[in-house]
Amino acid sequence: MPLHFSCTMCGHCCRGLRIPLNLSEAIDWLSDGGETQLLCEAIPWPAEPAVDNLLAAYKFQRSFPALSGTLPLRVIVTVVAAFDGPCPHLKSDLRCGAYDRRPRVCRIYPAEINPFIALRPAGKGCPPEAWDNRYPVLEASGRYVDRTLTADIEALRATDIRDVEAKQILSSVLGVRAAALANEGFVVVSPGRETMTRAIALAIDKVEGLDGNVSIVSWTLISNRCSTRDTLASVDAQAAAPEALPDGQTYLGFDASRDD
Ligand code: SF4
Ligand code: SF4
Numbered sequence: 001m002p003l004h005f006s007c008t009m010c011g012h013c014c015r016g017l018r019i020p021l022n023l024s025e026a027i028d029w030l031s032d033g034g035e036t037q038l039l040c041e042a043i044p045w046p047a048e049p050a051v052d053n054l055l056a057a058y059k060f061q062r063s064f065p066a067l068s069g070t071l072p073l074r075v076i077v078t079v080v081a082a083f084d085g086p087c088p089h090l091k092s093d094l095r096c097g098a099y100d101r102r103p104r105v106c107r108i109y110p111a112e113i114n115p116f117i118a119l120r121p122a123g124k125g126c127p128p129e130a131w132d133n134r135y136p137v138l139e140a141s142g143r144y145v146d147r148t149l150t151a152d153i154e155a156l157r158a159t160d161i162r163d164v165e166a167k168q169i170l171s172s173v174l175g176v177r178a179a180a181l182a183n184e185g186f187v188v189v190s191p192g193r194e195t196m197t198r199a200i201a202l203a204i205d206k207v208e209g210l211d212g213n214v215s216i217v218s219w220t221l222i223s224n225r226c227s228t229r230d231t232l233a234s235v236d237a238q239a240a241a242p243e244a245l246p247d248g249q250t251y252l253g254f255d256a257s258r259d260d
Pocket of ligand 1: 013019089095096
């Protein structure tokens, strides 16, 4: 069934968020006085998947290679704008104060970036009246209809892939070597505005001269689950509990309950 949609300007999607940014958007966000964080997650990658595994290919493109002990990994680092409460750009009349230069993720909401995630109104912050059948069709048969929207989604995916090596260097510049297991959570790194600004500029500068030759280094996999750490240790991966993280890094688990 087609999904109809029109934004009601309720402002829910502009509060208490972590908005994924590409690196040039992150520089703009920081220069506007905003705060950013890194979200780090890792996927065990013991062998290359089949060539027709499109989901694996998507994950591969968005990630860089690493090791944990002897276990091969793919690490995904996401730079996010982070704020509790209203976005610093949200005006009192609930309009965006940076509308013309708002991040691409804001432009496409409530559409999904990930082509393997179906759009579900129940998973979005938009009120029920925003999905009324009187409004234009947003999505039909799994495809977004509006050409500007599809172009923005394509551009988002392209910059996500383009920035991978620079984010690999960025994590190295910031001394980040810990990631949560994908699907369990994230390691959240909060370096502060000035440090992040310098680190992103350095990473962009360095990546241009490296021509794809970024060293593969060892990462620690953080989990709040004893069973996960035991499983990782059994395959010679380096695993640790969230308490092992250094200052400035925290663990954000999808499941707050621990099994230890
Ligand atoms: S930048 Fe604008 S659209 Fe994006 S969260 Fe902030 S107020 Fe909302
Ligand atoms: S939550 Fe949905 S309806 Fe509300 S402002 Fe954001 S996009 Fe519009």
